[in-house]
Amino acid sequence: MTDEAPPPATHDLGGAPRFRCTAVEPDDEAPPDEFGKRVDALRQILGRSGLMTVDEMRRCIEAIPEPEYHALGYYERWLRGISALMVEKGVVQAEKLR
């Protein structure tokens, strides 16, 4: 037995030392581009329709392997998570996405 806590998951970035020396770049990149807006709209529509909860979406985003998590853009992660969830639930077929 050990008292050591498991290492934090990829998305759990609070206090993560690897970003200690990375400057926060204040920028005005809001609103997102059209890609981001479409993904965001899908999230809201699917959420309202009862096909997806915010926690289900988060689980799928957090399941993205670490190297990919940091390589993908923000709304790309959302798209990966949401589309994987809809395949998992049988709403769309995996073949349709390939």
Added chain:
Amino acid sequence: MAHAPSAESVALLDRFVAALVAKGVLTEDQIATQIASTDRASPEIGARMVARAWTDAEYRALLLRDGGQAAEAMGVSMAGAPPLGVLEDTDKVHHLVVCTLCSCYPRAVLGYPPHWYKSAAYRARAVREPRAVLAEWGTTLPDGVAVKVVDSTADFRWMVLPQRPAGTEGWDAGRLASLVTRDALVGVALPRA
């Protein structure tokens, strides 16, 4: 900076939407309507709430008690949005909002979150060295002011009620609102007269 989506992601989005449309789950019209509705939310809403709180004690009490109701009182629909808490800055305490796990943000009253709010650096550092992060915005707090960092979550969102700047005596709410930026509502900046 955010990067443009890869060709692979753009293709995946097209195929995913086509599959959802084919299944009758949604339509392109619904997507367009949703985008238009989301585009209407902006930090100006939060700024108007703050300015009203600075000039109307009763509204201020409502804002601090129940941010969601205070938003509804300004004509904002909070249907489907998580509860909104409002953090009152004082001479002793300054508040900073972060979502360490992702990007939880009070979108109904602030619009889309900016890129930096979602960045790994902000999420990692805001809770570890908030004063250093504030300094990157040129925000320096007077000695003796504590910094309280609050984590927004999927189930509860936060916004800051900054202090009304000196030198704004007699200003009406409209003029005051023009001082309140998105960054001030998150707590990385202070309103300046």
